[in-house]
Amino acid sequence: MAQTMSTTELAEKIINYEETTILDVRNTEEFDDWKIEGGNVEIINEPYFNLLDGVESIGDKLDKDKEIIVVCAKGGSSEMIADLLEEAGFTNVYSLEGGMKAWSEHLEPVKIADLKDGGELYQFVRLGKGCLSYFVESNGEAAVIDPARMIDVYIRFAEEKGVQIKHVLDTHLHADHISGGRKLAEETAGSYYLPPKDATEVTFNYQPLQEGNDIMVGNTQVSVQPVYSPGHTIGSTSFIIDDAYLLTGDILFVKSIGRPDLAGFAEDWVGDLRETLYSRYKDLSKELIALPAHYTFAEELGKGGQVSARLGDLYEKNTGLQVENENDFRKMVTENLPPQPNDYQAIRETNMGKINPEHEKQKEMETGPNRCAVEG
Incomplete structure (x- = not known):
């Protein structure tokens, strides 16, 4: 029987840039x-x-002496093919446990920084989906921002750190993945925050995110300051942490910018997107480190797994920030929209609390890549 490899072991290889050979045995369309x-x-x-x-x-196509990781949708077919490779003389073959379904759910914590008054900031990288969430801890308390639906990961992490999750925040109403925000807040007796302009149809109580109202984590040591930044959604809100880190949600990425069409208002919201990127963000310190809620391209993933960039560098290198003419910007955004995320409307309704799909259905709804960025 071929050996198996966990998603954690594969994640460590990828974020540390270890040479990794993968044989994906799904059909070509899925691949x-x-x-x-x-x-x-x-x-x-x-x-x-x-x-x-x-x-x-x-x-x-394969080196018999190299480590080969066989991947399929759920882990069954990959075990069969891994066994066949071993029988054919391949000496170092693994099957990825749970296949792409498990890979889609893996969250890898990456430390971003020690904060100036003793706290820490972590980025949770969902390598199989390109989603990024954040964990801020200070003086025994924590805030989680844009959490995935796999909330046990954040709860265990908080226990390991000896902190209590007091605040859970979503930068906007997500359309590409199911938020764990409301459930995480319920499980930890924390407060759940949403931008009110994105919450007009939600079926539950929440705390409104409003610009200028700081949210304190710990003994006034970490300030999470909402900054209203519409464009991806009408309520999209960014956060400045420790006067050094700008959490941009799905407005600005390392190599692209957010799409404005997932609620059906591309022509209306593209102006808001431009105002945020070319005015609101431009007035912020260029020394801020931008930390997005997603990444789209493999090269955005730095060694060690961190996805980040200095805001000033983005204004020099990100092509989405280089289009000075407003009409050209509108054309660039509206003509370069990728396909809609899988089941995005059902995901939005789930995040509003309008529907509550079974656990397996939620997994199925999220299958596939994130598609929150404008394609360059």
Whole structure:
């Protein structure tokens, strides 16, 4: 029997840029839509049904002495193909436990910084989905920002750190993944915050995020300051932490900018997006470190797993911030929208509390890449 590899072990390889060879045995259409990327990854796609009679057809594509990680949708087909590779003389073969379904749910905590008054800031990287969430802790208290639905990860992390989650915040009403915000707040007896302009249809109580109202984490040591920054949604709100870190939500990414169309208002919201990017953000300190809620391209993932950039550098290098003419900007945004995220309308309704799909259905709804960015 071939060995198995956990998503945690694979994540460590990718964020540390270890040489990683992956054989993805899903069908080509699924592979082309969504695959494992990042770090120093070499990936080959060969549908498993082409290999059932033998793996000779890919023998010249793989090094028999190299570690090979076989990946499928749920982990069953990859085990079968890994066994066939071993029988064919491959000596270091693993099957990824749980396949792409498990990979989609893995969260990898990456330390961003020690904060100036003794706290810490962490980024949780969802490598299989490109989602980023944040954990701020200070003096026994914590805030979680843009949490994924796998809330047990944040609860365990808080226990390890010996802190209590007091605040849970979403920068906006998400459309590409199911937020764990409300459930996490319920489980920890914390307060759940949403921008009120994004919450006009929600079915639950929440605390409104309003510009100028700081949220204190710990003994006044960490200030999370909401900054109203519409464009991706009408209520999108950014946070400045410790006067040094700008959490941009889905407004600004390292190599792209947010899309304004997921609620059906692209033509209306593109002006808000431009105002935020070309005026509100531009007035902020260029020394702020921008920390987005997603990444789209593998090269945005730095060594060690961190996704970040100095705001001033983004204004020099991010092509979405280089279009001075407003009409050209509108054209660039509205003509470069990628396909809608899978089940995005059902995801929005779930995040509003209008529907409550079963756990397995929620997993299925989130399958696939995030598509929150304008394509360059």
